[in-house]
């Protein structure tokens with residue numbers, strides 16, 4: 118039976134690869150999902166007959182466009198813009214915008230595909246989408262970033278809207294970029310609506326949205342520890358990658374819960390501070406990254422910590438690892454090093470940070486492994502709550518949003534346990550998240566017919 122199923126996965130993947138050549142990250146994301154789903158679909162033929170999976174790997178719509186803008190020297194620059202509207206079965210398309218030089222169609226399709234399952238897991242009515250550009254905000258002036266964002270939105274505005282498609286931030290798109298994008302949308306449409314999430318608190322944003330992804334990934338780690346080992350983050354040593362939005366607030370929450378974060382990184386290298394990155398040091402990092410837009414190396418100089426140029430932090434001994442930078446940042450060797458050094462929990466703040474081989478290492482060694490589509494769903498969950506507050510024209514307190522976020526993460530964890538429990542009592546969180554996210558979307562697609 119196992120061989121028959123494996124053959125079905127291979128046949129399905131062969132078609133996906135033939136239809137979407139050279140989109141390697143998209144193939145990786147689809148493969149990870151169909152490995153869990155094909156056995157489930159074989160047991161539930163209604164999904165097979167309606168070709169639900171074949172439909173889910175095909176975006177409902179892909180928008181690609183030119184973004185011309187003027188740099189500070191008065192020269193014209195040209196970037197590529199994208200929006201992938203992947204699936205709207207359970208709500209308007211929802212998912213972030215990424216501005217990074219590596220952005221291409223395959224990367225955004227992997228992110229949009231994962232987003233469909235993630236959004237479904239949150240229990241909120243949101244479809245899946247993703248977008249962005251190969252624009253690199255690093256080294257650009259505020260004025261250049263503003264002109265780029267205005268040009269980007271001058272095309273995107275006709276495709277998005279509060280009941281159609283609601284983008285948010287991702288790598289390279291934080292509060293500054295959301296502000297410029299929102300301003301241009303409002304100007305073009307002459308309406309003040311919740312077309313983007315991650316807005317400033319004075320103009321429709323939600324409390325706890327900046328914190329949500331990092332807090333959520335930390336809550337998810339805590340739930341895995343509690344459920345499977347009757348333990349908590351208190352006293353645990355935690356290795357974190359990245360030093361952007363997700364990494365910063367994961368560091369804050371781990372510290373609040375009594376853990377010690379000893380690393381942060383950026384694309385230049387990582388810092389190792391064995392004394393732990395406490396609140397004062399984190400405030401320094403936030404100013405360094407969000408205001409000065411400097412490099413993490415400066416932390417090592419300021420606090421006399423180690424700096425490892427061009428390296429990732431997975432060789433540092435830890436109990437818990439929270440990858441919070443980017444895709445495929447933990448390879449097989451690094452996964453083995455983490456396991457050999459005694460790491461027990463991986464909770465993915467980033468999207469698909471572990472390669473397929475690394476995931477296999479974690480699963481073969483019974484590591485508590487929380488995949489991004491479950492562990493980092495806190496960000497989009499609070500984006501969903503921002504949409505609700507915008508519709509109600511109300512804003513909830515920070516405590517209220519944080520409580521709702523915590524409850525949603527607990528729900529997602531329960532869903533993973535429900536669909537991922539193995540015969541030996543262990544929880545396969547990958548399977549749990551994939552099936553748990555699939556069912557609601559698939560049932561909605563069945564009900565809505567062949568659209």
Ligand code: NDP
Nearest residue numbers: 287288289330359360361362363383384442443467468496
């Ligand atoms: P930021 O842009 O705020 O930070 C990204 C961090 O990762 C930076 O430290 C950056 O370093 C590092 N990084 C980015 N690309 C690379 C790379 N190719 N190699 C090494 N380091 C890299 O982004 P976020 O914190 O918002 O996003 C981080 C991850 O979390 C992404 O995978 C994103 O998809 C995911 N995520 C984010 C959500 C959110 O709400 N923001 C929601 C759910 C998931 P440098 O500055 O040197 O580029």
